[in-house]
Every structure is written in structure tokens, then in C-alpha cells.
Amino acid sequence: MPLPLFSRRFLIFPFLASIALYRLDTFDPALLPSDALNYSTTTLPPLSNDRFLTGAELIGVGLLNSPEDIAYHRAAGLIYTGCVDGWVKRVKVTESVNDSLVEDWVNTGGRPLGIAFGLHGEVIVADAYKGLLNISGDGKNTELLTDEADGVKFKLTDAVAVADNGVLYFTDASYKYNMRHFAFDILEGKPHGRLMSFDPVTRATRVLLKDLYFANGVSMSPDQTHLVFCETPMRRCSKYYINEERVEVFIQGLPGYPDNIRYDGEGHYWIAMPSGVTVLWKLAFRYPFLRKITGLAAKYGFEPMIFMENAGVLEVDLDGKPMALFHDRKHSHMTTGVKIGRYLYCGSLLHSHIVRLDLLKYPAQKRL
Ligand SMILES: *[C@@H]1O[C@H](CO)[C@@H](O)[C@H](O)[C@H]1NC(C)=O
Ligand SMILES: *[C@@H]1O[C@H](CO)[C@@H](O)[C@H](O)[C@H]1NC(C)=O
Numbered sequence: 001m002p003l004p005l006f007s008r009r010f011l012i013f014p015f016l017a018s019i020a021l022y023r024l025d026t027f028d029p030a031l032l033p034s035d036a037l038n039y040s041t042t043t044l045p046p047l048s049n050d051r052f053l054t055g056a057e058l059i060g061v062g063l064l065n066s067p068e069d070i071a072y073h074r075a076a077g078l079i080y081t082g083c084v085d086g087w088v089k090r091v092k093v094t095e096s097v098n099d100s101l102v103e104d105w106v107n108t109g110g111r112p113l114g115i116a117f118g119l120h121g122e123v124i125v126a127d128a129y130k131g132l133l134n135i136s137g138d139g140k141n142t143e144l145l146t147d148e149a150d151g152v153k154f155k156l157t158d159a160v161a162v163a164d165n166g167v168l169y170f171t172d173a174s175y176k177y178n179m180r181h182f183a184f185d186i187l188e189g190k191p192h193g194r195l196m197s198f199d200p201v202t203r204a205t206r207v208l209l210k211d212l213y214f215a216n217g218v219s220m221s222p223d224q225t226h227l228v229f230c231e232t233p234m235r236r237c238s239k240y241y242i243n244e245e246r247v248e249v250f251i252q253g254l255p256g257y258p259d260n261i262r263y264d265g266e267g268h269y270w271i272a273m274p275s276g277v278t279v280l281w282k283l284a285f286r287y288p289f290l291r292k293i294t295g296l297a298a299k300y301g302f303e304p305m306i307f308m309e310n311a312g313v314l315e316v317d318l319d320g321k322p323m324a325l326f327h328d329r330k331h332s333h334m335t336t337g338v339k340i341g342r343y344l345y346c347g348s349l350l351h352s353h354i355v356r357l358d359l360l361k362y363p364a365q366k367r368l
């Protein structure tokens, strides 16, 4: 005789319980603006390498725990990258990846994400938990520069860029959810992000833009007139003109969800996408109730960020015109792409290494 709990009659209880849970739970995802749901293919570049992982080399295997962002110090030949264990690590860049040395440099006690160099040899870190940090004296001093603006604390300080005049520009992806719960911010589909500046002379933190959708990577234009910043769920990067305080679309309808954006000093930005557009994310962004169910499941331990594939890096020119896409169906969680010489170095929110691709050996080619 089957146990009564497993009989068909009793299955109704978990079912009713789920409905009650669904209705009572306060997690309330919103409709995204309609441009987020526009899947035109105009941003597909003429050139692509669809097998990024073929020929790619791995750096610091096992020693770099989720190296999210990468900054390259040309004079020293060192890569700086922030890891999930709080370490800012340094990697000596060499021709042969097997010779690359990884050094534990400074532990912020938080989660270093965005990294950039200040004007006086200091390293500026956007630390997800701490805020904006200034690491000076070759790692001896760590100073908190700012962690709130207009009375609102940062909860997920994400990326930073330094202007030639020393002003720091940075993003807080969310004032509502921290790094551990960032998936809820994406699933909720509401704008909790801000683009801000920090002036080291006046020490003032200014909110340049608020109500951004998961404000992520930020980069300074080479002519210093504007910033380019990414909003992940919107699949969009926008320009912010600093003097005019004006916003303009840089590129929208991206083939994936943008993370960091990096300028290569040679006329191109590189926009990393931890996931390409997938059927599941497309559906989820269209239907808030799917995001609600996913959010509820996530509260009970389900990992919502597994539906990620086809990560890549999109190379665009200074006007946001797509040039080349480097991606791979089998790859995910790629968070930054930095071009150093002939190589593209990529960070990750998942893997324990940096991926390097030789762009001369494995170039993007004309689409068939
Ligand atoms: C969709 O995006 C493309 C490219 O950005 C644009 O040309 C087109 O007008 C958009 N369509 C709608 C319905 O918004
Ligand atoms: C690097 O090390 C790996 C594993 O030990 C080896 O297979 C590979 O040939 C080495 N590469 C070079 C360029 O020495």
C-alpha cells in the first residue's frame, strides 16, 4: 500500500503551498522597458570568432579565484585582478603562459571587482562590499574613499575608470542587493544602479545618474569628453557627456548581457558579456512571473545564474559600431576583456584562471 503522503490526493498540498508562497512573497519583479526586449541583429559585427576557447590559453590556473576585472600596468608588465577571496592579485605577463607568476598582493577583506590606476601610482578598486578603495604605497595602505552618496549607501560597487584630471568615475550596480544576492537584482528588473564620480581634491561623491539597470562596466573616452557605461539586463551601453551632463545611447540590443567595458588605447572598446542571449533569459525578461518563480526557487537554494552560455567579448569602435565578436557557446561568466598587445586577456566570475587568446593566430573572420 502506498504511503498516503505520496497518493495523488496529497500532492495537492505542496501545490497549494506553492501558490500561497507565490502570492504572499514580496519579491515582485517588474516589466523591463521595451527596448530591453528588442532582439534586432543590428549589433552583430561583420567579423567573428565563434570558437573562442579553441587555442585559448589559461593563466594562473587554480591561483586566481574568479578574477572579475583586469587592469594592466604597462610599465611594470603586471596584470592586477580582483578575486572572490578578497585578494587583489598581480600576474607577471610573459610570452609563455606557463612562465606567468601569480602574486597575492593586497587583501581588501571584501570582494574587489573593478580595478584602475590612479595618477600617483595608486590602485583604485571598486570593492563590491566596501565601496571605492585607494590602495597606495605599493600595497601598504588601503583607504576607503567613499561608500555612499546622497544619503544612500552603496551595496554593490562594481567598476571604476580614472580621468586624466584624476577624477574617479564608478558604478554601484545596486543599492538594494549585494554581491551575494546580485541575481535577485537582475531578476527583479528594477533600476537600483548609479553612475557616480569622486573628486580626490574636494573628496566629494556626486551622483551623475541614478535609476540605472544594474550599472556595470564604465570606461572613459580617449578624448575625455564622456564615459561609456553598461547596463546588464538592458543589453545596452550608454554615453554620459561629462560637461553637458547628457546621456546618449552608445550601443543597444547587444548579443549578450554586458559586464565590463575596456578601452584598448587603439580606438576600440571591448565589451565583455558573461552570457549571450539565451531562450530562457529572453523568456524570463519578457515575463516577470518567470523571474518571480526563479527568484523564489533561488531563495531555497536554486542557483539562477546557471543558464548562461555563449559568453564573449564584443569589439566596437569609438562610435559604438560593432567590429568583431569573440565568443564560444561552451563558455560562460566572462566578465572583462582587455587587449594587451596581440592578446586578449579575459576575466571571469566563475573560473579560477584568466583566459588569453592570441588575436593574430585566432582572429575574427568574415561571417559565412
Ligand atoms: C530595435 O533596435 C534597433 C537597433 O537598435 C532599432 O533600429 C529598432 O528601431 C528597434 N525597434 C524597436 C521596435 O524599438
Ligand atoms: C605549458 O604547460 C602545459 C602543461 O604542463 C603543457 O602542456 C604546455 O605544452 C606548456 N606550454 C608551453 C608553451 O610550454
Ligand SMILES: *[C@@H]1O[C@H](CO)[C@@H](O)[C@H](O)[C@H]1NC(C)=O
Pocket: 118, 120, 122, 134, 135, 136, 137, 143, 145, 168, 200
Ligand atoms: C591615494 O592615496 C595616496 C596616498 O595617500 C594619495 O597620494 C593619492 O592621491 C590618493 N588617490 C586618490 C584618488 O585619492
